Amino acid sequence: MPLSPALRGLECVQCAARFPVGDHPRGCPACDAAGRNANLFCVYDDTTPPADRQPYLDTPALGEGNTPLLRLPWLPGVSVKNEAANPTGSHKDRFAATVVAHAAASGYERVAISSSGNAGLALAAYAAAAGLRCTVAGYTRLPEPVRAWLADLGAELRLFDTDAERVRLVRELAARPDTLAVSNTAEPFVGCHPVGIEGYKRIAWEIAGQAAEEVRHVVVPTSRGDLAWGVYRGFADLSGVPMPRLHLVEPFPRLAAVLGGAPVGGHFPGDSGRLSSIGGHTTTVQAHRAVTLSGGSAVVVSSDAAGEWYARLCGRGHVWEPSSVTVFAAYERLRAEGVIGEGEHTVLVATSHFFKGL
Numbered sequence: 243m244p245l246s247p248a249l250r251g252l253e254c255v256q257c258a259a260r261f262p263v264g265d266h267p268r269g270c271p272a273c274d275a276a277g278r279n280a281n282l283f284c285v286y287d288d289t290t291p292p293a294d295r296q297p298y299l300d301t302p303a304l305g306e307g308n309t310p311l312l313r314l315p316w317l318p319g320v321s322v323k324n325e326a327a328n329p330t331g332s333h334k335d336r337f338a339a340t341v342v343a344h345a346a347a348s349g350y351e352r353v354a355i356s357s358s359g360n361a362g363l364a365l366a367a368y369a370a371a372a373g374l375r376c377t378v379a380g381y382t383r384l385p386e387p388v389r390a391w392l393a394d395l396g397a398e399l400r401l402f403d404t405d406a407e408r409v410r411l412v413r414e415l416a417a418r419p420d421t422l423a424v425s426n427t428a429e430p431f432v433g434c435h436p437v438g439i440e441g442y443k444r445i446a447w448e449i450a451g452q453a454a455e456e457v458r459h460v461v462v463p464t465s466r467g468d469l470a471w472g473v474y475r476g477f478a479d480l481s482g483v484p485m486p487r488l489h490l491v492e493p494f495p496r497l498a499a500v501l502g503g504a505p506v507g508g509h510f511p512g513d514s515g516r517l518s519s520i521g522g523h524t525t526t527v528q529a530h531r532a533v534t535l536s537g538g539s540a541v542v543v544s545s546d547a548a549g550e551w552y553a554r555l556c557g558r559g560h561v562w563e564p565s566s567v568t569v570f571a572a573y574e575r576l577r578a579e580g581v582i583g584e585g586e587h588t589v590l591v592a593t594s595h596f597f598k599g600l
């Protein structure tokens with residue numbers, strides 16, 4: 243599966259420097275040298291049709307994507323993009339399919355990632371599909387079923403108490419010529435591998451094709467903004483489709499603090515509680531750009547508030563993890579504050595299934 247000839251290179255989200263397609267686990271080399279790390283993103287030949295703006299047109303397929311866009315009769319004006327319907331139960335399958343295609347095409351024998359659970363499981367499945375080895379650096383609190391499934395998929399699981407230890411392992415592996423690190427090794431994190439993030443653009447393309455009316459707002463759970471940035475780039479590809487405002491949901495102020503004037507590279511204390519999939523004490527330039535370029539916002543939803551929505555949604559038969567249902571609490575807040583007006587069609591991205599216990 244060759245690299246698409248339409249892919250022209252990688253561009254920095256912060257300084258706009260361009261680089262040939264390559265692997266930069268610390269993000270933009272120019273910004274790294276200046277001590278203000280930022281991620282890169284894929285840029286294509288201007289004449290490339292939107293549907294071909296992918297680094298690999300042929301990726302290992304386990305049935306990812308084309309997830310349902312649900313209308314909820316009890317919540318008018320809202321659609322839910324149900325990413326739990328992906329093969330390993332989360333949107334991360336889209337990232338994994340794309341980044342594993344890149345690893346295989348580039349001759350790597352192993353992929354490595356630092357993950358709170360969903361991304362590791364997705365990467366393990368797609369690595370198995372492509373015949374690659376996979377190492378997952380997780381937390382010691384990783385639920386037992388996820389540990390067992392990672393082993394079933396042939397992945398090597400290494401558990402650590404702290405983020406610094408996880409990053410140290412990925413950094414060591416990234417230095418090996420046989421291994422592609424798909425999460426980054428900068429501190430603070432800049433986001434995951436830009437080639438993998440391209441897989442999230444399809445969420446925007448699918449929403450645009452599935453929605454019966456113009457989408458004015460999209461609400462996504464966020465940690466380092468990979469999903470939000472991919473969705474932003476996906477809508478940006480679509481000429482004639484207005485850019486919806488992207489609202490990024492976090493468990494305590496990180497991006498919200500940056501929008502209030504704090505430095506983007508800062509460390510933000512806070513408790514993510516049960517919201518492990520969107521934990522972490524830093525934010526990223528790409529998350530900030532997704533909000534500011536789309537005219538969106540950052541919304542803080544506590545673990546307790548998410549827990550209330552989790553119970554309400556389970557009561558209606560929905561099976562999304564607590565981090566995913568933060569989008570419902572955020573929608574309620576944005577409506578109450580008038581940020582989302584009555585009748586403005588809003589898509590909530592429900593990122594992950596609850597079966598993993600995350």
Ligand SMILES: [Zn+2]
Nearest residue numbers: 254257270273
């Ligand atoms: Zn840069």
